[in-house]
Amino acid sequence: MGVVSCLGNTVEEFAEALFEGRSGLCPIDRFDASGLRNALMGVVRQLPDRPAWLAADAPRYRDLAYLASATDQALGAVGLAPPLTDALTGCVLSTNFACGEAIAETEADPTGGAAFASSRFDTGVAMLARALELSGPSQCVSVSCASGTAAIGVACDLIRLGRAERVIAGGYDALALSSQAGLSCLRTISTDTVRPFDVNRSQTIFGEGACIFVLEDLSLAESRGVPIRAEILGHGLNNNAYHLTAPDKEGEGITEGVRMAVRDAGIDPSRIDYVNAHGTGTEYHDVTEVKAIKNVLGTRAYEIPVSSTKGAMGHTMGAAGSMEILASVLAIERDEAPPTLNLSDPDPECDLDHVPLQSKPAPIDVVLSNSAGIGGGNASIVLAAPGWMDRKGGAA
Amino acid sequence: MSVRPDPVVITGLGPVSPIGVGIEELQAAFAGRESAVRPIEGLELPEALAADPPLGAQLVDFRLSDYLASEKTYLDNVSAYLLAACALAKEHAGLAVTPETRTRIGGSFGAAYGPLASAHTFNARVAAKGARLANPLIFGHTYINTAASLVAIEWGFTGYNCIVSSGLTSGLTAICQAADAIRLDHADAVLCGGSDAISAPLVAGLAAEGRLADGHGGLLVGEGAGVIVLESGVAAAARGAAVLGTLLGYATATGQTPGAGLRAAHGRALVAAGIDAADASLVVSCANGIAAIDSAAAALCDCEYRHAEVIAPKALQGETFAAAAGIDVALALLRLGPGERAVVLSADWQGGAGVLVVSR
Numbered sequence: 001m002g003v004v005s006c007l008g009n010t011v012e013e014f015a016e017a018l019f020e021g022r023s024g025l026c027p028i029d030r031f032d033a034s035g036l037r038n039a040l041m042g043v044v045r046q047l048p049d050r051p052a053w054l055a056a057d058a059p060r061y062r063d064l065a066y067l068a069s070a071t072d073q074a075l076g077a078v079g080l081a082p083p084l085t086d087a088l089t090g091c092v093l094s095t096n097f098a099c100g101e102a103i104a105e106t107e108a109d110p111t112g113g114a115a116f117a118s119s120r121f122d123t124g125v126a127m128l129a130r131a132l133e134l135s136g137p138s139q140c141v142s143v144s145c146a147s148g149t150a151a152i153g154v155a156c157d158l159i160r161l162g163r164a165e166r167v168i169a170g171g172y173d174a175l176a177l178s179s180q181a182g183l184s185c186l187r188t189i190s191t192d193t194v195r196p197f198d199v200n201r202s203q204t205i206f207g208e209g210a211c212i213f214v215l216e217d218l219s220l221a222e223s224r225g226v227p228i229r230a231e232i233l234g235h236g237l238n239n240n241a242y243h244l245t246a247p248d249k250e251g252e253g254i255t256e257g258v259r260m261a262v263r264d265a266g267i268d269p270s271r272i273d274y275v276n277a278h279g280t281g282t283e284y285h286d287v288t289e290v291k292a293i294k295n296v297l298g299t300r301a302y303e304i305p306v307s308s309t310k311g312a313m314g315h316t317m318g319a320a321g322s323m324e325i326l327a328s329v330l331a332i333e334r335d336e337a338p339p340t341l342n343l344s345d346p347d348p349e350c351d352l353d354h355v356p357l358q359s360k361p362a363p364i365d366v367v368l369s370n371s372a373g374i375g376g377g378n379a380s381i382v383l384a385a386p387g388w389m390d391r392k393g394g395a396a
Numbered sequence: 397m398s399v400r401p402d403p404v405v406i407t408g409l410g411p412v413s414p415i416g417v418g419i420e421e422l423q424a425a426f427a428g429r430e431s432a433v434r435p436i437e438g439l440e441l442p443e444a445l446a447a448d449p450p451l452g453a454q455l456v457d458f459r460l461s462d463y464l465a466s467e468k469t470y471l472d473n474v475s476a477y478l479l480a481a482c483a484l485a486k487e488h489a490g491l492a493v494t495p496e497t498r499t500r501i502g503g504s505f506g507a508a509y510g511p512l513a514s515a516h517t518f519n520a521r522v523a524a525k526g527a528r529l530a531n532p533l534i535f536g537h538t539y540i541n542t543a544a545s546l547v548a549i550e551w552g553f554t555g556y557n558c559i560v561s562s563g564l565t566s567g568l569t570a571i572c573q574a575a576d577a578i579r580l581d582h583a584d585a586v587l588c589g590g591s592d593a594i595s596a597p598l599v600a601g602l603a604a605e606g607r608l609a610d611g612h613g614g615l616l617v618g619e620g621a622g623v624i625v626l627e628s629g630v631a632a633a634a635r636g637a638a639v640l641g642t643l644l645g646y647a648t649a650t651g652q653t654p655g656a657g658l659r660a661a662h663g664r665a666l667v668a669a670g671i672d673a674a675d676a677s678l679v680v681s682c683a684n685g686i687a688a689i690d691s692a693a694a695a696l697c698d699c700e701y702r703h704a705e706v707i708a709p710k711a712l713q714g715e716t717f718a719a720a721a722g723i724d725v726a727l728a729l730l731r732l733g734p735g736e737r738a739v740v741l742s743a744d745w746q747g748g749a750g751v752l753v754v755s756r
Contacts, residue, residue, distance in 0.1 A: 035527030116601030121561035181527035182535035239548035239557035375545030
């Protein structure tokens with residue numbers, strides 16, 4: 001696992017800040033935010049160093065720097081280095097906005113071929129495929145703000161079907177004026193801060209970064225003797241089929257996405273110990289998501305922690321789902337649910353244990369992580385502690 | 397998790413190609429070798445390009461209202477083409493979205509460049525007038541997954557839904573992902589393929605990259621959408637659907653060159669299909685004027701398919717990017733006899749590649 005975020009540029013820094021309840025949000029000074037609803041964002045403080053394996057002529061845009069650093073960390077953590085030719089290795093990445101810097105350069109100078117080439121959605125995939133000498137399936141997926149979860153789910157499917165033995169997977173995005181202008185004019189950005197599940201919530205705050213996982217077929221990981229951090233049991237990926245930008249207040253679509261994930265995992269919903277919610281702090285979404293969790297988990301929803309990490313790092317767009325999966329893996333390892341920051345006055349309609357302000361110790365073996373996005377896309381994933389399915393998966 | 401044992405079958409075709417929209421037009425135009433390639437028009441291109449417009453294949457006189465009854469306030473052409481292709485494919489398959497089936501029907505679509513025109517329009521206004529005056533209507537149409545969302549909204553299916561981007565192989569990759577979704581029981585039926593549209597920023601960008609045809613080779617830019625309906629064999633049989641073909645095998649791969657990627661994908665796809673190259677009678681080539689892609693496809697065909705018919709639709713309709721695979725599958729099934737097999741090739745200049753093996 002590797003991460004670049006406003007909470008830190010290593011998994012250890014990320015974990016420490018997240019579980020200590022520290023926020024990484026701050027006003028952005030990289031571009032003029034005066035026309036936006038808020039300058040507060042989850043800004044990566046320090047541009048990470050470029051990995052040595054990245055070619056000198058690889059594009060030097062900020063989002064790709066995040067991606068390369070997170071990938072380097074993830075590979076290093078499991079003893080891998082390019083070329084990844086020891087196993088059939090693919091790559092599934094997600095981004096909401098591709099390379100905003102390259103797009104802006106292209107807008108300013110349409111004759112700049114290099115910038116145009118780097119504005120393609122699969123630029124990050126191509127960069128890693130070339131540098132790591134990948135030979136397996138490689139692609140970018142996008143389900144807007146659910147993309148980071150979708151990428152992990154799609155990568156998991158490639159391994160399950162034997163189309164790859166290993167997949168470098170995760171999401172990345174960098175804050176840019178164009179994307180923030182759009183999100184601001186849609187009034188999805190809070191003029192205050194992000195307060196998931198709070199009665200005073202007033203929309204969300206966006207962030208940036210990258211979060212990358214090395215996913216491997218279990219037998220490959222075991223043969224290499226590397227530590228297994230978690231297992232993916234199943235995922236769901238669907239659409240509300242309701243409206244392009246308005247939320248489905250009944251939550252039928254997100255309910256179906258969660259149900260798909262639990263069904264694919266092959267477990268009873270009562271086995272879930274923690275839900276990492278999408279929890280954007282937007283007016284309608286939080287209530288809708290809580291409804292969906294109750295619809296699928298039933299009474300179990302009232303027995304377990306259900307928190308949102310967006311108060312700490314904002315909504316990191318194409319990286320959000322992946323960072324939340326990272327938070328979920330850490331929750332399993334620590335038996336501790338990360339807190340929902342800025343939740344001081346809970347909305348009566350959000351009546352689950354939303355872990356306000358401080359993390360909460362809890363026995364956590366199985367996690368459901370949810371994501372949703374503009375366009376009505378939903379992605380959910382079920383993770384478990386290593387070996388849990390074999391030990392307890394079939395037991396009541 | 398278990399993998400469904402039944403085959404993944406093709407029950408609907410929805411081609412929206414510069415040479416013809418719908419299977420009858422496409423078949424007639426291809427049989428008659430009708431080319432849609434001519435100087436690109438109707439775009440506000442940079443001065444140097446406008447003076448000598450590059451060659452390309454545009455959809456002419458396309459009206460979404462010919463295929464869809466519902467009215468739209470604003471659509472990027474990427475979305476309009478995809479909606480039309482889905483309408484055609486869905487009708488061809490006789491696929492009904494009902495309260496009982498809506499969670500089991502999905503969409504998996506590719507987009508190489510996505511809604512570039514809308515993104516350009518949105519960004520230009522932000523640059524000129526500031527973030528405060530950004531256009532919220534257009535912003536919603538700048539997401540690359542907007543087209544897939546609009547398809548789900550149009551017909552009300554709440555099942556599997558995703559957009560895939562892998563350059564020129566985007567559409568084929570989306571078809572592979574749809575087949576994966578069916579085999580893993582995420583869905584019973586998936587509309588899949590892809591869409592891309594010619595726009596001023598696309599043409600200017602490709603020209604700046606040096607990709608466009610200049611009389612000595614290069615890309616003939618095209619546009620459109622190609623959608624097929626994939627279903628589990630059991631689900632198709634249960635609703636009495638006519639099976640047009642079977643997806644015998646598929647694979648995507650990455651190489652340091654298009655040739656390496658294509659060879660790897662081809663080998664894996666044949667293994668997955670359980671056939672030898674000698675068993676295929678038709679190859680739909682990905683040759684598109686880019687030297688590395690043309691030579692990769694030619695080398696594969698020379699080595700493995702001297703016995704087979706090889707067709708290269710991009711010579712007539714241009715490089716239709718994510719639309720290509722869906723159109724190619726339609727062309728293949730329209731040309732194959734019963735029981736015959738075809739191989740559909742796709743490759744990107746960055747080294748990604750994919751291969752489908754279909755039978756009729």
